[in-house]
Amino acid sequence: MNSLIEQESLFTLLNGTNSFTINNIIFNIVITTILALFIYFVYKKTFSGVTYSQNFNITIVMVCIITAIIMMLIENNLALSLGMVGSLSIIRFRTAIKEPRDIGFLFWAIAVGLSAGTHKFIIAIIGSIILALLLLIFNKTIYFDYCYLLILRGSNIESKDVSDILGEYKIPSKLRMKMTKDFFVEITYEIKLKSIEEDLLIKSLKSIENIEEVHIVSYNGEVSG
Incomplete structure (x- = not known):
């Protein structure tokens, strides 16, 4: 029985699912949260600026999970997706992002949320691992000279x-x-x-x-x- 559950979980992780149930929704959000925390760790580990912002890093986690939830809401409903775009267009962001690197992390969080929300978990996982490795390598070589x-x-x-x-x-x-x-x-x-x-x-x-x-x-x- 446990083996069957593990096989089903692995199949869902690799191929996704075409319908949402309570279990699927929980599974999607759990995987998204794990990936979001992974981004959180990479950002904190590779941060090289003067002042580290805990609030910004938490925002990255929130953006990742919220994007996944929005994608699950939209799914294949064109009318709902247009309505969602219209609703989001009224939001105005007043906080200026000074570090170009921070914008990259926001896009990373959005990409993971989009992937998880559309059941493309394997894309989010592989992409996140590659990005993390690149950032760790660049962080070590660029700032080697102190x-x-x-x-x-x-x-x-x-x-x-x-x-x-x-x-x-x-x-x-x-x-x-x-x-x-x-x-x-x-x-x-x-x-x-x-x-x-x-x-x-x-x-x-x-x-x-x-x-x-x-x-x-x-x-x-x-x-x-």
Whole structure:
């Protein structure tokens, strides 16, 4: 008996079903939730920005499950699908998504929801595994060099003094931004820290005259300003 149930579950997972029962609906939502949590884990594991948003990651899970529910509601009903499109068109999204990578995760969640809602579980599973592997590989190789932003604030800061200290510690650096206003100066460098502790670097930089603030921030490849 258990073997028969397992075979039926495997058949449903691979081929889907043409009709909805309570068991089918529960099965669809359970599989969708598992895949949504998988996306949640991958997003958290590969996040490389400055501030991780737990709310956004939970939203990804919600979008995935809601999309699957909508697809089960629509099914093959053309009139219902047109009505659903009309209803959704009145929604206005006010929150701006600054990270292009976050948009990709939203599309991933929607794609999984569409696949699960139309019984194409195998597409959602294989696609999710491939995407996760690619993201883990890219995350490991792109940020291997430990990139950071070094932000210095003060009055009349001499760039040469900063360059001398960075050169002394053999820290690769690139000037990204220099802003001056009256006697106030803010300089931003892209640096790579491998064998030196951040506290030691900060202590050395603060020894430079006129430097009031030293900030080291995780760098994801983009500078605003």
